[in-house]
Amino acid sequence: MRETEIQAAWYGLETCEKCAIRHLVLFADLTSDDFNSVHLPIEDIWLPPGTALYQQEQPASALFTVREGLIKLEQYLADGGYRIVSLVGQGDVAGLEATVSPHYEHTAVALLPTKVCRLPRDVVAKLSPKLNRQLMEKWHAMVQRSHQCMRELSTGSARQRMARLFLLLAPSSVEHCRLFGRDDVGALLGITTETACRVVSDFKKRRVIVEVASNIFRRDAQALELISDGD
Amino acid sequence: MRETEIQAAWYGLETCEKCAIRHLVLFADLTSDDFNSVHLPIEDIWLPPGTALYQQEQPASALFTVREGLIKLEQYLADGGYRIVSLVGQGDVAGLEATVSPHYEHTAVALLPTKVCRLPRDVVAKLSPKLNRQLMEKWHAMVQRSHQCMRELSTGSARQRMARLFLLLAPSSVEHCRLFGRDDVGALLGITTETACRVVSDFKKRRVIVEVASNIFRRDAQALELISDGD
DNA sequence: CGCCTTTTTGAGCGTATTCAACATACGTGG
DNA sequence: CCACGTATGTTGAATACGCTCAAAAAGGCG
Numbered sequence: 001m002r003e004t005e006i007q008a009a010w011y012g013l014e015t016c017e018k019c020a021i022r023h024l025v026l027f028a029d030l031t032s033d034d035f036n037s038v039h040l041p042i043e044d045i046w047l048p049p050g051t052a053l054y055q056q057e058q059p060a061s062a063l064f065t066v067r068e069g070l071i072k073l074e075q076y077l078a079d080g081g082y083r084i085v086s087l088v089g090q091g092d093v094a095g096l097e098a099t100v101s102p103h104y105e106h107t108a109v110a111l112l113p114t115k116v117c118r119l120p121r122d123v124v125a126k127l128s129p130k131l132n133r134q135l136m137e138k139w140h141a142m143v144q145r146s147h148q149c150m151r152e153l154s155t156g157s158a159r160q161r162m163a164r165l166f167l168l169l170a171p172s173s174v175e176h177c178r179l180f181g182r183d184d185v186g187a188l189l190g191i192t193t194e195t196a197c198r199v200v201s202d203f204k205k206r207r208v209i210v211e212v213a214s215n216i217f218r219r220d221a222q223a224l225e226l227i228s229d230g231d
Numbered sequence: 232m233r234e235t236e237i238q239a240a241w242y243g244l245e246t247c248e249k250c251a252i253r254h255l256v257l258f259a260d261l262t263s264d265d266f267n268s269v270h271l272p273i274e275d276i277w278l279p280p281g282t283a284l285y286q287q288e289q290p291a292s293a294l295f296t297v298r299e300g301l302i303k304l305e306q307y308l309a310d311g312g313y314r315i316v317s318l319v320g321q322g323d324v325a326g327l328e329a330t331v332s333p334h335y336e337h338t339a340v341a342l343l344p345t346k347v348c349r350l351p352r353d354v355v356a357k358l359s360p361k362l363n364r365q366l367m368e369k370w371h372a373m374v375q376r377s378h379q380c381m382r383e384l385s386t387g388s389a390r391q392r393m394a395r396l397f398l399l400l401a402p403s404s405v406e407h408c409r410l411f412g413r414d415d416v417g418a419l420l421g422i423t424t425e426t427a428c429r430v431v432s433d434f435k436k437r438r439v440i441v442e443v444a445s446n447i448f449r450r451d452a453q454a455l456e457l458i459s460d461g462d
Numbered sequence: 463c464g465c466c467t468t469t470t471t472g473a474g475c476g477t478a479t480t481c482a483a484c485a486t487a488c489g490t491g492g
Numbered sequence: 493c494c495a496c497g498t499a500t501g502t503t504g505a506a507t508a509c510g511c512t513c514a515a516a517a518a519g520g521c522g
Contacts, residue, residue, distance in 0.1 A: 075382050078460035083386050085378040100371050105378075132363055139370035140331050146377040147316040147336075151306050154385045155314050155421060158510070182469065190386060195510055197470060214519085229309035389478070413501065426478055428502060445487090 047110040060098035069114025073106035163227035172221035278341040291329035300345025304337035394458035403452035
């Protein structure tokens, strides 16, 4: 089992003030003084694929800004299975519920190699008045993401969903994109592992995607768009 | 076409201060003084089923607290169709994006007879500092709703989804519940109108639900739960 | 190299879709 | 009040799609 406790492969301290993606993150509006008023450490964590950031029902001690990579949010089903209900990508926040709820409401697991910043809930609570605007924005982004998953990844045929997934993984200007395990693809698109596999195979055969390395693909964006709304 | 402009069948002025569901709403924490500082009217609107509250892309001039009933949030698809991405029920807010975005991001339409309060964005902006806590809660509720729709209404077989819908429509303590048009049931569960229809028929035949009046059903909660996680 | 996990492929089956016909309800005007 | 038209709901038959179960192939990793 790969999805166990969080085992930071690597972590250190970062100066948020000179964060490269600062314009995207929660702390976008803070001043130097604000930073100085915070003495709690903010960790910078590297997550190999399959690493769990936190588990559903656990006490929500921190929230996490994604600097790079992709995280899945899953919830358990009555039958013991799970469903991926949303994704968290660059600039998004995982575990936002920590600001309003005592427990995490999802299990969050890295789908790709992912870098996150851990912000203890106390830090956020302390800076809360200054962060309000950005917190709203992050909630907003979270709702949008969730609705996007519903609209694009849970609607239409398996082929359509898969095509939309490939388009969503990276802007079409980016040469190639990395895909994750077929189980996760299935749980995300609401199809079985086997179907996910078959569709990927079919796309490869038709050269809509080309596997340049293990799970790294070059995509034909035009063809994918055709599939995504035609079938 | 029933889903046209908003045609308030009825509206008047309400004293928010003595609102029956005040504990549920955005204004829960406000004091008398706060209310006095607001002079803009807050309308109380009755929406017959099928009435659109607002349209996707329109300027977001207000947000709406649902006092009674049920509203669907839909988004258009590339092929011209639409998908219901979330529901808005009692105590929830439709059009929350008005607080952070210039345009509505969904089309909101009443599924059942529905009563809402219209809160102009200016009023909310003015009270914003006092409302922060409640706004966060509403965003949180919105995310939860959306994930619930994903988990319960967009996962599993058509029968399972339908069973979960009947359980979701009202607490099982409530004797009966009202269902809406088969088209909307389909768009919500991600199945076709015909399938929606067939499943409802089947449930009626098996007495899992009993139609006591047009689209009003008495439910066998136990049987529905069995279906919802067995099949 | 062998073991385990993940991915892939195949065959048969069941469910949901499609397309079509028919039924029912509702509202309007004759 | 009934006749008609439209919108909505219901049912049927054939098809297609995705699922299940099973087995084989292809990676990691000790």
